[in-house]
Amino acid sequence: MSKETITGLAKRLGISKASVSYALNGQPGVSELTRRRVLDLAEELDWYPSSSARALSRSRAGAVGMVLSADPLLIGTEPHYMAMLAGIETALAEGDMALMLRMVDKGPVQEQSTYERWAGERKVDGVLIFDHLHDDPRPTLLDRLGLPFVLHSAPASAAPASYSGTTTDHAVDAATIVDHLHDRGHRRIAHVSGPHRFVHEEERIRGVRERAARHGLEVVQVETDYALTSGHDAVVTLLRAPEAPVTAMVFGNDLMAMGGLLALRELGLRCPDDVAMVSWDDSLHCRLASPAVTALSRNPGMQGRVAAELLLALLDTGTIQTKPMPHGELVLRSSTATG
């Protein structure tokens, strides 16, 4: 039980607190000999400076926060989040920052009051936000609170220069997907997207529509909410429609694609023979499904890592930068194979 403090160390060594502090932090003002003596003693006692005392005097918490604002069920089943989190944590650990995690289910209000609280208590030095919304209230709020932030994975078209973030060009990804379906001979496709309030969904929708137009493809758009059952229901509705049926479907995430597969099976239809499928997120689900589902692989772990690094840079040096993420790569699987 190390009840040791900096004063204790100083006494043992017969020097002042100040010198110990300088020595520990690699600051000038102490001789190399003294520095060594301090570091050695600290190691020997395995003593670490109290994080709260440090936070208080430096006015820096040494932690960044992240709010996962979603249905716990969705969070639990979406491998995407965990992969992203793992990337983020790795980068933060290297920058010697702790990750403070909060999960809220009652939507944006809870998320925002979490930020207010964190800012007021100075509990985190910055936050990472994602899933950019139309008229997103968060950047304004965070600016007002003076809480630095990085906006992760904002659509390229909506990328604002006034704050740090990673951007994704969904138009390119849309083109990749649509081109593939066109190659495979599809002429009428459905796009089952997530909620339109997400800016990235809008960009995807526009991307799909424009690229499809170029090829002379018809597109049916359906808005849903990323849940497994929504994917299922969307497919049922699509296939019951009076118009000519689509021959391929693009899903906004892997869960909906899985729901779609279930629906197809129920309806006695086969994939890809009757309907081909593509998921906008790749995950183990897509690999394991039968048929395995063609999906856009976007490496959420690496992306999370980059976002975290941007945040560290912002906190360290105040550098505001925007980093475009690499385009997704379409992993071809059976769900879009041609007979």
Added chain:
Amino acid sequence: MSKETITGLAKRLGISKASVSYALNGQPGVSELTRRRVLDLAEELDWYPSSSARALSRSRAGAVGMVLSADPLLIGTEPHYMAMLAGIETALAEGDMALMLRMVDKGPVQEQSTYERWAGERKVDGVLIFDHLHDDPRPTLLDRLGLPFVLHSAPASAAPASYSGTTTDHAVDAATIVDHLHDRGHRRIAHVSGPHRFVHEEERIRGVRERAARHGLEVVQVETDYALTSGHDAVVTLLRAPEAPVTAMVFGNDLMAMGGLLALRELGLRCPDDVAMVSWDDSLHCRLASPAVTALSRNPGMQGRVAAELLLALLDTGTIQTKPMPHGELVLRSSTATG
């Protein structure tokens, strides 16, 4: 930007810091009138006391830590972790505690040095540990460090009374699974377990063996490491064995069960006709697989929540308690259906 401090509040109200502090914390020593005035002003300015100053003077961090010690790939694909995390976070939020998360991949050494650091810096008030090992060094270490902890999901047989934790009776779960396979007419089964260094795996293995013996079943044990490919490889090995083949397999987690299904498909065998399968963890993977896999549902979210509540109680009142978790329920699916 609230640069307000407790001194500021005190000045505005013309009273002392001490009174403001008492008022805020619901402590006696101030009149109801004064308390109201303080609380109202705090609300109006939306001011919150600095967490680091508070942590320093109370010597309490207001956060608990958790180290996820596993291959990032495994973490990202195991829905189990996320569900548990969601439950834990919910309980902590209610107890007004923050969750500090760290992910390490280089195994136990990193995990232990994280605890040393956290304890030294007094960055967390307690930690949650899980995946109890044989001769687990962590309880001893944490005791030495004076860091309170809760051991989540320790096997009932190994439950020590000296510290708080949740326990799981794997023998009962093993019986549930074995009974089911016996009912379905299997006489020779395989048990593909996780690493034996986990105490719960040992308890499961013993549980399966004993129950099987009672029914006169033969059991083939295989030790692996929870990875998808390990499940796959185990199945290939099992089915190539010269002895009589098993007709049912029990997998230590959902990923291995998925790997097993893949292997079966490759070998041109059918589930459940040629080999039946059961997973010890339920998850979306089991539901979505084809055939859907019979699995033991254990509600990791609820269990995480209970563990977090134990930790809160321990920190609050020092209460050491052991809570047994409900037995798992076998969700019957096609992978063990009879013709």
Added chain:
DNA sequence: CCTGACTGCTGAACCGGTTCAGCATCCCCT
């Protein structure tokens, strides 16, 4: 009328670090 308990409040110490201004030394240069 005096005592003692209780209420409401305050000044000051304290938590454990960081950081600034200031003070010796010592060395180099002219």
Added chain:
DNA sequence: AGGGGATGCTGAACCGGTTCAGCAGTCAGG
């Protein structure tokens, strides 16, 4: 020999809360 600039160190203030001892004022009981 003396001025100027590093170098190495220290005392004290400060970060923003909590908490303790103490001090008036009030009020009930003997």
